[in-house]
Amino acid sequence: MERRVVVVDFGGQYAHLIARRVRELGFYAEVVPYDALKPEDVSGAGAIVLSGGPSSVLEEGAPRLDPSLLERALREGKPVLGICYGHQLLALELGGRVERGERGEYGSATLEVLADDPLFSGTPRVQRVWMSHKDRVASPPPGSVVLARTEACEVAAFKLAGARVYGVQFHPEVGHTEHGARILENFLRGIAGLEPSWRPEDAVKGIVERVRAAYKGGNILVAASGGVDSTTAAYIVKMAVGPDPIHLVVIDTGLLREGEAERAVSTLRSLGFKHVHLVDASREFLSALRGVVDPEEKRRVIARVYFEVLERKARELSAAYGEFRYLVQGTIYPDRIESGRAGRGSDRIKSHHNVTLPERLGLELIEPLADFYKDEVRRVAKALGLPEELVYQHPFPGPGLAVRVVGEVTEEKLRIVRRATSIVEEELRKAGLYRSLWQAFPVLLPVKTTGVKGDARSYEYAIALRAVVSEDAMTAEFAKLPWELLERIASRIVNEVEGVNRVLYDVTNKPPATIEYE
Numbered sequence: 001m002e003r004r005v006v007v008v009d010f011g012g013q014y015a016h017l018i019a020r021r022v023r024e025l026g027f028y029a030e031v032v033p034y035d036a037l038k039p040e041d042v043s044g045a046g047a048i049v050l051s052g053g054p055s056s057v058l059e060e061g062a063p064r065l066d067p068s069l070l071e072r073a074l075r076e077g078k079p080v081l082g083i084c085y086g087h088q089l090l091a092l093e094l095g096g097r098v099e100r101g102e103r104g105e106y107g108s109a110t111l112e113v114l115a116d117d118p119l120f121s122g123t124p125r126v127q128r129v130w131m132s133h134k135d136r137v138a139s140p141p142p143g144s145v146v147l148a149r150t151e152a153c154e155v156a157a158f159k160l161a162g163a164r165v166y167g168v169q170f171h172p173e174v175g176h177t178e179h180g181a182r183i184l185e186n187f188l189r190g191i192a193g194l195e196p197s198w199r200p201e202d203a204v205k206g207i208v209e210r211v212r213a214a215y216k217g218g219n220i221l222v223a224a225s226g227g228v229d230s231t232t233a234a235y236i237v238k239m240a241v242g243p244d245p246i247h248l249v250v251i252d253t254g255l256l257r258e259g260e261a262e263r264a265v266s267t268l269r270s271l272g273f274k275h276v277h278l279v280d281a282s283r284e285f286l287s288a289l290r291g292v293v294d295p296e297e298k299r300r301v302i303a304r305v306y307f308e309v310l311e312r313k314a315r316e317l318s319a320a321y322g323e324f325r326y327l328v329q330g331t332i333y334p335d336r337i338e339s340g341r342a343g344r345g346s347d348r349i350k351s352h353h354n355v356t357l358p359e360r361l362g363l364e365l366i367e368p369l370a371d372f373y374k375d376e377v378r379r380v381a382k383a384l385g386l387p388e389e390l391v392y393q394h395p396f397p398g399p400g401l402a403v404r405v406v407g408e409v410t411e412e413k414l415r416i417v418r419r420a421t422s423i424v425e426e427e428l429r430k431a432g433l434y435r436s437l438w439q440a441f442p443v444l445l446p447v448k449t450t451g452v453k454g455d456a457r458s459y460e461y462a463i464a465l466r467a468v469v470s471e472d473a474m475t476a477e478f479a480k481l482p483w484e485l486l487e488r489i490a491s492r493i494v495n496e497v498e499g500v501n502r503v504l505y506d507v508t509n510k511p512p513a514t515i516e517y518e
């Protein structure tokens with residue numbers, strides 16, 4: 001895409017947060033790993049942002065940019081903004097000096113703007129910014145101007161004189177930086193001269209055309225969950241090629257919520273899909289999961305059985321309808337990040353079921369949403385007229401309730417967590433808080449505790465309640481739900497769900513905890 005903003009990824013999750021912010025401001029951004037950046041990426045960019053990263057530029061083997069690429073950017077007059085690690089790298093490459101800080105600077109800091117520059121236009125001279133660094137730029141590159149400082153950081157922002165090249169030590173992409181969005185916008189619009197015209201909805205037309213052009217006939221298999229991602233992906237494919245070749249397979253893994261599989265089937269039918277097939281494979285999943293305790297092993301087992309069931313169904317369907325050539329998946333950007341598929345620097349955290357779905361079926365993958373963030377998928381889904389209930393539904397992990405039963409999964413435990421899930425969702429909707437949360441769900445702990453029910457001693461399971469606020473699941477804060485609501489949920493669970501006598505509320509953020517328990 002012409003005039004795109006290229007966010008160069010130096011590891012961690014900074015680059016994706018920056019790209020999201022840039023897109024929110026209406027400029028199309030793509031993340032490119034630092035060691036995959038090509039000369040044409042530089043030449044084709046409307047602006048280049050060098051992201052933060054967990055490394056130290058002073059370390060041997062720290063990620064560096066091929067110097068010829070930076071030269072090219074300068075020669076071609078590209079606007080460049082280095083953030084945090086990118087700021088230090090830029091300073092170093094341009095002849096400045098970076099040194100190891102003694103204490104570092106973490107959290108909120110007061111930034112003092114020292115010069116009148118378009119980067120800070122419309123923002124006050126003194127403002128709150130978010131800092132997270134140990135090293136610091138000790139002297140800026142020759143021919144540059146220091147634009148701002150904090151108490152711990154003399155060169156909190158600099159500009160290369162006569163060029164559109166900037167470095168900022170703080171993180172304009174995080175919400176804690178008061179005027180971060182304005183600073184990014186100043187850079188992209190005021191300095192780089194880009195026009196904010198990108199909307200995810202508008203990208204759909206191009207995607208539909210690409211799918212249509214790539215489609216060479218044959219049947220299309222969709223592993224549908226009824227969630228917003230896979231449904232929107234399938235819907236886009238339907239827009240491209242019509243409903244006839246599309247077969248959606250909804251697999252009831254036995255790990256779904258109450259009535260979920262049937263609901264998925266009826267929603268999909270109501271959206272005009274002709275071939276929706278429900279496969280009940282719950283027994284198969286349950287027996288494969290017997291004795292499995294390790295979370296990653298659970299994911300592997302589920303992915304394997306899922307694939308076997310899907311493959312079997314695909315063979316059956318091709319006997320009836322003709323050959324399958326494509327597989328549609330609702331993979332989105334964060335799925336790729338968390339599974340370590342995008343951005344070289346990110347560690348593999350959890351192997352996500354929808355990504356590991358093997359390609360052995362010999363099918364070509366269609367992933368229409370692979371470059372979208374969740375909030376963008378929702379915007380697209382809404383623009384396409386998909387039902388609100390679907391659009392604003394909380395994400396539900398591929399391995400389902402299996403990762404919400406800590407330890408071995410049994411039918412009994414699934415029954416408990418399933419019933420409790422319905423109660424939690426119902427109460428949140430009633431309280432009008434469902435949509436304000438990223439996710440909220442109960443988790444069955446492998447712990448029994450003593451309680452008293454009626455007059456008798458009980459010895460039953462404890463449930464942890466997890467409710468988080470997040471923008472993209474990469475980071476999350478526990479939700480500060482009202483006590484009365486928590487009390488109502490807890491009391492309903494212990495009264496209505498047999499086998500539970502205690503409910504705990506989880507007050508940890510991500511990081512360091514993840515959202516799911518496994």
Ligand code: XMP
Pocket residue numbers: 299338349350351352353354395396397398399403439473510513514515516517
């Ligand atoms: P964590 O638990 O890593 O989750 O903080 C981040 C987001 O991803 C979802 N999640 C999964 N989704 N397959 C999925 O499709 C999985 O194996 C999986 N594990 C976690 C989780 O619900 C949250 O939204």
